[in-house]
Amino acid sequence: MSDAPTALAIGTGSSVTQGILKALAIAELPTRIVAACVTPYSAGLYTAERAYICPYAEDPAFLDWLTEVCQAEGVRAVLSGVEPVLATLSPAAEQLAERTGAVCVVSPPDTFEIGHDKLATCRWLADAGLPHPRFAAGDDEGAVAALAAECGYPLVAKPRRGRTARGVVIVPDGAALERLVGREDVLVQEHLDDAGGEYTVGCLCDREGRLRGSVAMRRELRLGTTVRAEVGAYPEIRALSERVVERLAPVGPCNVQLRLREGRPVPFELNVRFSGTTPMRARLGFNEVEEAVRHLALGEPARGMADARHGTVVRYFNELYLPAQAVAELQSTGRLDHADAAGTLVEDWGRLGPH
Numbered sequence: 073m074s075d076a077p078t079a080l081a082i083g084t085g086s087s088v089t090q091g092i093l094k095a096l097a098i099a100e101l102p103t104r105i106v107a108a109c110v111t112p113y114s115a116g117l118y119t120a121e122r123a124y125i126c127p128y129a130e131d132p133a134f135l136d137w138l139t140e141v142c143q144a145e146g147v148r149a150v151l152s153g154v155e156p157v158l159a160t161l162s163p164a165a166e167q168l169a170e171r172t173g174a175v176c177v178v179s180p181p182d183t184f185e186i187g188h189d190k191l192a193t194c195r196w197l198a199d200a201g202l203p204h205p206r207f208a209a210g211d212d213e214g215a216v217a218a219l220a221a222e223c224g225y226p227l228v229a230k231p232r233r234g235r236t237a238r239g240v241v242i243v244p245d246g247a248a249l250e251r252l253v254g255r256e257d258v259l260v261q262e263h264l265d266d267a268g269g270e271y272t273v274g275c276l277c278d279r280e281g282r283l284r285g286s287v288a289m290r291r292e293l294r295l296g297t298t299v300r301a302e303v304g305a306y307p308e309i310r311a312l313s314e315r316v317v318e319r320l321a322p323v324g325p326c327n328v329q330l331r332l333r334e335g336r337p338v339p340f341e342l343n344v345r346f347s348g349t350t351p352m353r354a355r356l357g358f359n360e361v362e363e364a365v366r367h368l369a370l371g372e373p374a375r376g377m378a379d380a381r382h383g384t385v386v387r388y389f390n391e392l393y394l395p396a397q398a399v400a401e402l403q404s405t406g407r408l409d410h411a412d413a414a415g416t417l418v419e420d421w422g423r424l425g426p427h
Contacts, residue, residue, distance in 0.1 A: 076102040077148040077370060080141065080174070082126060084109045084116025087297065088153025088348050093119055095354035095361035103365065106145050107411070112402040115392045123402060123411035129160040135168075142172035149369035150176040151361070153346050155188060155235055175369040179322040179344050186320065187344035191232045191259045197339060200319050203312065205333075205340045210258030220249060223262040232259050238296065264340060268332035271306060272298065273313035274353050275328065276360040278367060278374035281321025285377025286314055287358045289349060298348050301385045303356055309337050316342070324364045325350070356380040393417040 079096060083089045084107045093116050096103045107120035110128055117123035124141060127134045141147065150168070152158055161168075162184045165176035178184060186196045197204035206223055208215035220227060227243040229252050234240070242263065243249050252258055270293065275286040288306040291298045313328040316339055320326065327347035330337045350360060358380040366372040398414035408414065 076104045077365070078104040078106055078146050079149040079151055079365060079369075080106045080108065080145065080147045081116060081120070082108045082129075082138075082150065082152040083154030083157050084120075085111060085114035086116075086152075086154045088346055088350070089151070090116045091348060091351035092151050092153055092346055092361050094351035095359050096365075098354060099359055099362035099365075101362050101366060105412075106141070106147065108141070112399050113394070117402065117408070118392065118394060118398070118411050118414060118416040120411050121409075123408040125402060125406040129154070129157040134160060135164055138164075139168065139171055142168065142174040147172065147174040149365045150174050151346075151365075152178075153348075153350075155233070155345065158184065158345055159188060177324045177364050177368055179324065179326075183320060183322050184344050187326070187342040189232050190230060190234070190341060193342050194259065194261070194340075196320075197316070200316075202316055202319065203333075203336070203338045205264055205338055206262040208260045210252055210255040210260055213253050216249065216253050216260050219260060219262070220246065225249075226263045228261045228263050229258050230261070232257055235296070240296070261340065264331035264333055264338055266331055268335070271309045271330045271337065272301070272347065272349055273310055273328045273330070274347060274349060274358070274360060275313065275317040275326045276363060276377055277317065277322050277324060277326065279323055281323060282374070283314055283318050284363070284374055285358065285360075285379075286310055286317070287353045287356075287380040288313065289352070291349070297387070298352075299387045301349055301352055303352075303380050303382050303385070305382075312337050312339065320344075324368055325360050352385045353380050355385075356383060390421075391419040393419075 105120040108126040194207040231239040288310040292300040327343040329341040402408040
């Protein structure tokens with residue numbers, strides 16, 4: 073085992089957790105990576121020194137598995153971009169740290185839930201006196217009718233707990249809205265047009281919830297995932313996002329998503345976690361993953377984060393070729409040593425790697 077601190081990344085089939093791994097790969101801090109996922113076909117597993125198959129976070133066996141792995145591997149930081157994993161880690165973080173010394177990079181339950189439940193997000197923004205989309209709980213028939221009367225159509229309906237754009241629908245008329253009324257798991261919002269662009273602001277706070285830095289991007293999405301991002305100043309967008317995060321006071325990362333209403337920014341979702349644009353910010357000089365590991369897990373003093381360089385990022389698909397023997401071993405034993413040296417091939421078309 074190397075002298076570098078060990079980080080456990082969970083849910084490495086997720087693009088967000090893969091982004092966490094990308095940020096660690098280019099960090100100045102050397103880190104030994106242990107990766108875990110529920111399937112052996114997760115790309116992130118094969119970038120780690122050791123890989124594990126893990127239970128689903130909702131499985132009663134998950135926390136016992138996590139404790140055993142943290143003790144066996146000497147884990148200092150537990151990282152994930154998967155919301156069900158974080159929802160399990162958040163209330164268990166203190167006990168896990170006492171038993172193993174491993175620090176989960178996640179906000180406390182009350183803070184995490186404000187972002188995890190999109191209805192709670194809207195209510196919190198409204199109660200805090202911050203700009204917010206007009207909204208109604210799906211099971212509040214009167215509030216839904218009032219929202220439709222005030223905003224007109226289209227409206228937007230989305231799962232209260234969801235990720236990317238799964239389950240998000242445009243509600244074009246009253247007939248479509250009628251089919252959604254009464255559902256406790258649905259949030260109905262005014263439709264904030266994306267003609268003025270959608271913005272995402274990545275923020276990092278210290279263990280006391282004090283803001284240490286932010287980066288604003290204007291982005292284009294496809295199926296809920298950022299496919300193009302332009303890092304810029306965007307002073308009004310950034311200032312409002314910082315107000316939101318300073319009021320929320322999360323521990324570690326927080327991401328604010330905004331659109332414009334009549335030319336003014338409106339936050340409509342909060343991700344109280346690392347986000348899909350985390351590796352983009354890291355490559356441009358704002359490595360929130362490294363800083364979170366240094367400060368929250370290793371106990372280094374919190375630092376102010378430097379601004380990211382301005383630029384444009386385009387995301388594309390790529391292939392990872394997995395050796396059959398490595399997949400079979402991971403599938404049969406639940407563990408693969410030296411997974412990063414198993415002969416995995418990444419398609420390097422056009423010689424696009426760093427030079």
